[in-house]
Amino acid sequence: MAQTELLKLQQHLKLLKEEYALIQNRYNDLEAKYQNLSALAPDENEEDTFTSGLIQNRYNDLEAKYQNLSALAPDENEEDTFTSRLLALIRNLYSSETYSDIKIKLKDKEINCHKIILNARSNEWNEAFLSNKAVLNWEGVESEVGEKIIYWLYTNEINLKSDDLTLKVLVQAHDFQLVNLVRKCEEVLTKNVTVTNCVMFYSVAEQIGAVKLREFCSEVISIYWNELKPKDFEHMSGALLTKMLKEKTKLPLHSAVRLLREDVIFLLLKEKTKLPLHSAVRLLREDVIFLLLIENASKVSWRLYLNMLLQFYLSLSERSNVI
Numbered sequence: 001m002a003q004t005e006l007l008k009l010q011q012h013l014k015l016l017k018e019e020y021a022l023i024q025n026r027y028n029d030l031e032a033k034y035q036n037l038s039a040l041a042p043d044e045n046e047e048d049t050f051t052s053g054l055i056q057n058r059y060n061d062l063e064a065k066y067q068n069l070s071a072l073a074p075d076e077n078e079e080d081t082f083t084s085r086l087l088a089l090i091r092n093l094y095s096s097e098t099y100s101d102i103k104i105k106l107k108d109k110e111i112n113c114h115k116i117i118l119n120a121r122s123n124e125w126n127e128a129f130l131s132n133k134a135v136l137n138w139e140g141v142e143s144e145v146g147e148k149i150i151y152w153l154y155t156n157e158i159n160l161k162s163d164d165l166t167l168k169v170l171v172q173a174h175d176f177q178l179v180n181l182v183r184k185c186e187e188v189l190t191k192n193v194t195v196t197n198c199v200m201f202y203s204v205a206e207q208i209g210a211v212k213l214r215e216f217c218s219e220v221i222s223i224y225w226n227e228l229k230p231k232d233f234e235h236m237s238g239a240l241l242t243k244m245l246k247e248k249t250k251l252p253l254h255s256a257v258r259l260l261r262e263d264v265i266f267l268l269l270k271e272k273t274k275l276p277l278h279s280a281v282r283l284l285r286e287d288v289i290f291l292l293l294i295e296n297a298s299k300v301s302w303r304l305y306l307n308m309l310l311q312f313y314l315s316l317s318e319r320s321n322v323i
Helices: 002-039 050-070 082-092 115-121 143-155 163-175 179-191 198-208 211-223 238-248 252-258 262-269 277-282 286-299 302-322
Strands: 102-105 110-113 135-137
Touching (some): 115 143, 179 211, 238 262
């Protein structure tokens, strides 16, 4: 038992190491791009030639793009540039009436916003969509989630204090086409995946197409498959669970019975897979057994069908004696 647990922990640790390696590779790529950008900077003593002029123009273009990216989190010692001042101005405009030309209405309050900020953050809020609007109605969004998202729009910062909140922000960010915020939420959730939440995270990731989070959770589910309980899958749709059982088990119908999911059993029975009656009997699930018997009455011989009915009756008798 201890050896099995150690193996599972080692596999989980391997996944986390792979995730760290991906982050490290991303950092290395950014570092390489920055070094290439720096190398294009013309030497101070270089002659003023046509070639150096082209290099200077190219360098200026790349430097501008780099500043737009890096200034999202300006260093405390960064010089007073137009970009940094602009970002500071945007941060200070959060919830401010200054230049405000639109409001976002939450369940319990209205927050002053700016169309240019919304438009810059998402294609969802393009010029055509915002042109004649004075108020965006977000009353269908939880107030805490709405406030977190609006603050992020202006500051690029968000405090995700719980997995539940992060999941809600992730789904809403996806609906609003906030790609960078979706990526941020995925990174946070990936670091917090455990055996108790991997199925729930997987379901949400599948729902919105968060590939990175879904694949990571899928690996964790595979590692801890035998430890997962019916309650872990209660929130998962029948179609998604059917797909997962086919991918991860040799006997998906038996697994569906083990997880006490009648909806999945029906879906699998339509495909005429093997009847998992013995599994249902062992679990004393009379409702599941009866469902299987009725559904398959025309598919088996009378002798086998009578045998099934006998097992069903015996299971009821045994349970009555226990009660």
